[in-house]
Amino acid sequence: MSSDTGIQIPGRLPLLLTNENVLLPGSSMRITVDSPRNMKLVKARLLRGTSLKSTIIGVLPNTRDPDSEEDELPTLHRIGTAGISVQVVGSNWPKSHFTLLVTGLCRFRTVTIVKERPFVVAEVEQLDQLEQYTGQASLKGELGQLSEELLKYAAQLVGMLDMSVPVVAKLRRLLDSMPVETLPDILTSMIRTTNKEKLQILDAVELEERFKMAIPLLIRQIEGLKLIQKTRKPRHEDQKKVVAVLPVRKGGQHPFKQFSLDDSVEEGEEDSNDIAMLEKKIRSVHMPEQALKVCLKEVKRLRKMPQSMPEFALTRNYLELMVELPWDRSSKDCLDISSARILLDNDHYALDKLKKRVLEYLAVRQLKNNLKGPILCFVGPPGVGKTSVGRSIAKTLGREFHRIALGGVCDQSDIRGHRRTYVGSMPGRIINGLKTVGVNNPVFLLDEVDKLGKSLQGDPSAALLEVLDPEQNHSFTDHYLNVAFDLSQVLFIATANTTATIPPALLDRMEVIQVPGYTPEEKMEIAHRHLIPKQLEQHGLSPLQVQIPQEATTEIISRYTREAGVRTLERKFGAICRAVAVKVAEGQKAAKTPADDSSDHDLVLPPEMPIVIDKQAVRDILGPPIFEMEMSERLNQPGVAVGLAWTPLGGEIMFVEASRMEGEGQLTLTGQLGDVMKESAHLAISWLRSNAKAYQLTNASGGFDLLDNTDIHLHFPAGAVTKDGPSAGVTIVTCLASLFSGRLVRSDVAMTGEITLRGLVLPVGGIKDKVLAAHRAGIKQVIIPKRNEKDLEEIPAHVRADLKFITSSCLDDVLNAAFDGGFPRIRSHDLVNSKL
Numbered sequence: 001m002s003s004d005t006g007i008q009i010p011g012r013l014p015l016l017l018t019n020e021n022v023l024l025p026g027s028s029m030r031i032t033v034d035s036p037r038n039m040k041l042v043k044a045r046l047l048r049g050t051s052l053k054s055t056i057i058g059v060l061p062n063t064r065d066p067d068s069e070e071d072e073l074p075t076l077h078r079i080g081t082a083g084i085s086v087q088v089v090g091s092n093w094p095k096s097h098f099t100l101l102v103t104g105l106c107r108f109r110t111v112t113i114v115k116e117r118p119f120v121v122a123e124v125e126q127l128d129q130l131e132q133y134t135g136q137a138s139l140k141g142e143l144g145q146l147s148e149e150l151l152k153y154a155a156q157l158v159g160m161l162d163m164s165v166p167v168v169a170k171l172r173r174l175l176d177s178m179p180v181e182t183l184p185d186i187l188t189s190m191i192r193t194t195n196k197e198k199l200q201i202l203d204a205v206e207l208e209e210r211f212k213m214a215i216p217l218l219i220r221q222i223e224g225l226k227l228i229q230k231t232r233k234p235r236h237e238d239q240k241k242v243v244a245v246l247p248v249r250k251g252g253q254h255p256f257k258q259f260s261l262d263d264s265v266e267e268g269e270e271d272s273n274d275i276a277m278l279e280k281k282i283r284s285v286h287m288p289e290q291a292l293k294v295c296l297k298e299v300k301r302l303r304k305m306p307q308s309m310p311e312f313a314l315t316r317n318y319l320e321l322m323v324e325l326p327w328d329r330s331s332k333d334c335l336d337i338s339s340a341r342i343l344l345d346n347d348h349y350a351l352d353k354l355k356k357r358v359l360e361y362l363a364v365r366q367l368k369n370n371l372k373g374p375i376l377c378f379v380g381p382p383g384v385g386k387t388s389v390g391r392s393i394a395k396t397l398g399r400e401f402h403r404i405a406l407g408g409v410c411d412q413s414d415i416r417g418h419r420r421t422y423v424g425s426m427p428g429r430i431i432n433g434l435k436t437v438g439v440n441n442p443v444f445l446l447d448e449v450d451k452l453g454k455s456l457q458g459d460p461s462a463a464l465l466e467v468l469d470p471e472q473n474h475s476f477t478d479h480y481l482n483v484a485f486d487l488s489q490v491l492f493i494a495t496a497n498t499t500a501t502i503p504p505a506l507l508d509r510m511e512v513i514q515v516p517g518y519t520p521e522e523k524m525e526i527a528h529r530h531l532i533p534k535q536l537e538q539h540g541l542s543p544l545q546v547q548i549p550q551e552a553t554t555e556i557i558s559r560y561t562r563e564a565g566v567r568t569l570e571r572k573f574g575a576i577c578r579a580v581a582v583k584v585a586e587g588q589k590a591a592k593t594p595a596d597d598s599s600d601h602d603l604v605l606p607p608e609m610p611i612v613i614d615k616q617a618v619r620d621i622l623g624p625p626i627f628e629m630e631m632s633e634r635l636n637q638p639g640v641a642v643g644l645a646w647t648p649l650g651g652e653i654m655f656v657e658a659s660r661m662e663g664e665g666q667l668t669l670t671g672q673l674g675d676v677m678k679e680s681a682h683l684a685i686s687w688l689r690s691n692a693k694a695y696q697l698t699n700a701s702g703g704f705d706l707l708d709n710t711d712i713h714l715h716f717p718a719g720a721v722t723k724d725g726p727s728a729g730v731t732i733v734t735c736l737a738s739l740f741s742g743r744l745v746r747s748d749v750a751m752t753g754e755i756t757l758r759g760l761v762l763p764v765g766g767i768k769d770k771v772l773a774a775h776r777a778g779i780k781q782v783i784i785p786k787r788n789e790k791d792l793e794e795i796p797a798h799v800r801a802d803l804k805f806i807t808s809s810c811l812d813d814v815l816n817a818a819f820d821g822g823f824p825r826i827r828s829h830d831l832v833n834s835k836l
């Protein structure tokens, strides 16, 4: 902004208190902000403000911001410079602070302080009204003479500098183009001056006074220069002029940096060579016309820029990225459905439904020869092979694979990049991925789309929508690139643990394929076909050196892991391989060195090959079993029942515990329960109270009002995990029925189902995962709602064969199945007192 546009600053300005430098109108300065009031100003005005006006602040020199917000303000310097904050950079190292780049607009005087906290705001009076001079051909009278004198010295100064250096040329142009009345401020801020001198220039409100002060400063600079030129011995014959005159202020920044003469020339040559190379590359990578245009424009700018300018590096990085991007580089698709089937089968055991759907998807894409259509989204617990199926798809297509982890991404710019105006700006993950793979048709796996966050920096899911939408993604514009890149050849696949937290608009564009957890038998197969060979290879072992028989695998699956996928299982095999590797390595050492030293005879004896991992070896290596069959132990007193829960990590068994004590009929619930679950607990109590007589349930003192003089405490262990949902209803009823009747719930029964106040059992979700969890935990009978019977078809036959399913339509069915010998109800006519 120059003064001839007629700057009008707001009547009220937030004040930034500075003590080290002096900002003058027309120059730019970096200001470090770390004191309390100033920090608050930056946060409240500059980071939150959206209008241009909110970026205008008053910069007061010679005034220290007190160390604490409670401290009184020191005397404020009366005159300051209104400035526009063009850049804010935050950092936490070595302590929390901001660095502002502020361009001075005009002087102001503080009239009154409006408030001191959280930051200083003042009524101000604008002092410079320089536009009154513009339009005049030249300044009149004394002012005219002074301005001519200043111009003369300024021209002399520039004449002493080397014009071939771009910054000097720029200064020359500046002198010609800037209104002369702005020059005292601008030149003072450029030449070598002390802060005190700058402060004097700032305080010189009258223009004449300012000229009078600036001229001696210029003369001093010229004299200094002459001295340098005299004392410096030229290194070459053709002596070049000294350029080392324009100092960079400490903490400040302006375009005229200190140069060493020779360096600048050599660098300049090298630079222009480099830039020419860059331009050649830009022209050779076949980027679209628009991108080419932008790049060539940037090259032009680069040529004019001194290398020391921060923007030089920024622009160069940008151009280098543009060159590296795969604008027209793609790999050749080599899809053959039958070999794809074989490859998928070879890489993954089970997962039939998923593999079938993937093949269909690939077949359609091959026939249609384009990628429009829904994005596949694999949803299932961790470690069930979602990512590795994605990798196999890339392999079958002969495409590059790149995984983009979205867990915790809460900033739009993560996907779409930062605008290049930010220091440290970068392209987003999509463009970065393309740069990494180097082709424009890779398979991108968007991992964990359900864990996308949201924040003030914009909603990343909105950016992803654009990426995934085939109608839009042919012209995806990353903020950093600022030109469109065609993503329509990229094959996107998403994975998630649950659909519940995927933003609905995103979910709408995807075809969800559920990947359920594995049964122990499937795990056994996966272990022997894939995990064990993979781990052996990774640890440099061969099957001739170690054997892990099936019973050891069963032991690990059932007693050392309790998960839906196979990730922990794989890790356990890793631990076994490490232990074996030590033995084998020791053996090799023993084989090489003759065992003549009998003292450590035991250690160096070569182990017998192959080392067989039996149950004892498993225990030695992995320690005592982590999961004991705790069922009967925990169900050995009344008031405990086993429920089945669904979590994004798969199914789980869940204990419900109840106890009662003397009290006033209060119900206490613990274990981090959600509202729905709390309501289930109240429903359960109400239903039991109303049926207490029929089931002969009594309170602590033997009466039928269960809450009379009785407090009840219901607890759901694993208290640190939040739980919610209605499906624990039947378990709570069973647990309380056990408590009030004093009878034990069967230890081999687990249940799930929502309840109503009238005692009906309603269907719930996640039956397959829940049943698999029950099976893993060694449960023999599972009580499910009658209307969930159809879901049993999804459960693998051998699991179904191992379990007994009891379907229930009312709580009576549940209680009868949960207790040994049933849970008899006295029919209502038995309760009616005889009138005879």
Ligand SMILES: Nc1ncnc2c1ncn2[C@@H]1O[C@H](COP(=O)(O)OP(=O)(O)OP(=O)(O)O)[C@@H](O)[C@H]1O
Residues within 6 Å of the ligand: 347, 348, 349, 350, 351, 380, 381, 382, 383, 384, 385, 386, 387, 388, 389, 447, 495, 496, 497, 526, 530, 531, 565, 566, 567, 570
């Ligand atoms: N059916 C399978 N056949 C062979 N290996 C499998 C199978 N399922 C999983 N694996 C193996 O299990 C490991 C974990 O799988 P992967 O990383 O693909 O899980 P994921 O479902 O993507 O988990 P997350 O949701 O945590 O990313 C991999 O080493 C993978 O090869």
